[in-house]
Amino acid sequence: MEGRVMKRTLFFTMLGGISLLIINACSSMGNMDAMGGQESMGSKMSGGEMMASGGSYLLPPDKVMAMQKMMMSMEPDTLEAGIKRGEKLFNDEKLGDNKSRKSCSTCHENGGTVGGAAEMEWKGMKMKVNIPTLRGAAAHFPKPMGPMKALVDLAGMNNMCIMTFLKGAPIDKNSQQSVDLVAYITDFSKGKSLEPGKEKIVPRPVPGAM
Structure with a gap:
C-alpha cells in the first residue's frame, strides 16, 4: 500500500512539472519586452492559442516516457x-x-x-x-x-x-x-448543485467577523 501511494505521489509530482514549464515559458516571453522592446508573443496569443502552438510548456520526451510507464504500472485506485x-x-x-x-x-x-x-x-x-x-x-x-x-x-x-x-x-x-x-x-x-463563487455557509455568524 505504501509503495502504491509513493508511486502515485511521484506521478503527481511529475505532473507538477507542467506548471513550472508554463511559468518559465511566460517569463521568457516577458523578457522579450524588457530586453528588446518588442511586442511579446504573450500579448498576441491567448492561453488556448499558446496550447495549440506547441510551445515549451510541454514536458520533455524523457519525462513523458517515464509518466507513460508509470501510468501503465500503477495499480487501480478508488x-x-x-x-x-x-x-x-x-x-x-x-x-x-x-x-x-x-x-x-x-x-x-x-x-x-x-x-x-x-x-x-x-x-x-x-x-x-x-x-x-x-x-x-x-x-x-x-x-x-x-x-x-x-x-x-x-x-x-x-x-x-x-x-x-x-x-x-x-x-x-x-x-x-x-x-x-x-x-x-x-x-x-455530494448531491449539491455547483455554484462557483457562492458565499461560505455560516449557520451562526459572529457579529463583526468576516
Whole structure:
C-alpha cells in the first residue's frame, strides 16, 4: 500500500512539472519586452492559442516516457480509498507539519462547524473569521477568498487554512495527499448543485467577523 501511494505521489509530482514549464515559458516571453522592446508573443496569443502552438510548456520526451510507464504500472485506485486517506489527513494534528496541535476537524468537526470565529492576522492587523460548515462548501469553488480576494480552488483553500489557522506548511497541490484531502472534503457536498463563487455557509455568524 505504501509503495502504491509513493508511486502515485511521484506521478503527481511529475505532473507538477507542467506548471513550472508554463511559468518559465511566460517569463521568457516577458523578457522579450524588457530586453528588446518588442511586442511579446504573450500579448498576441491567448492561453488556448499558446496550447495549440506547441510551445515549451510541454514536458520533455524523457519525462513523458517515464509518466507513460508509470501510468501503465500503477495499480487501480478508488474514490472510496482516496476519501478514507483524506479523512486521516483531515484529522491529522500534524498536517502541514504544523505546531498548533490542531487539525481541520478542530474547527470542522465531522465536516460541519464548531461555530464561533477563528482569529487571523493580515498585514499586521488581527481579524476574526467566521467558521463555516464544509457541508456543501466544495460546490462553491473556485471563488475569491481571504482579505486579498485571491481566486482559489478547493485545494488552494485547504492550503490557505493550513497556513493561516494551523500555522503549517501548504501541501503540494500536485501530490496525492492534496487530491485525497480534496476528495474527502468534496464528499460533504455530494448531491449539491455547483455554484462557483457562492458565499461560505455560516449557520451562526459572529457579529463583526468576516
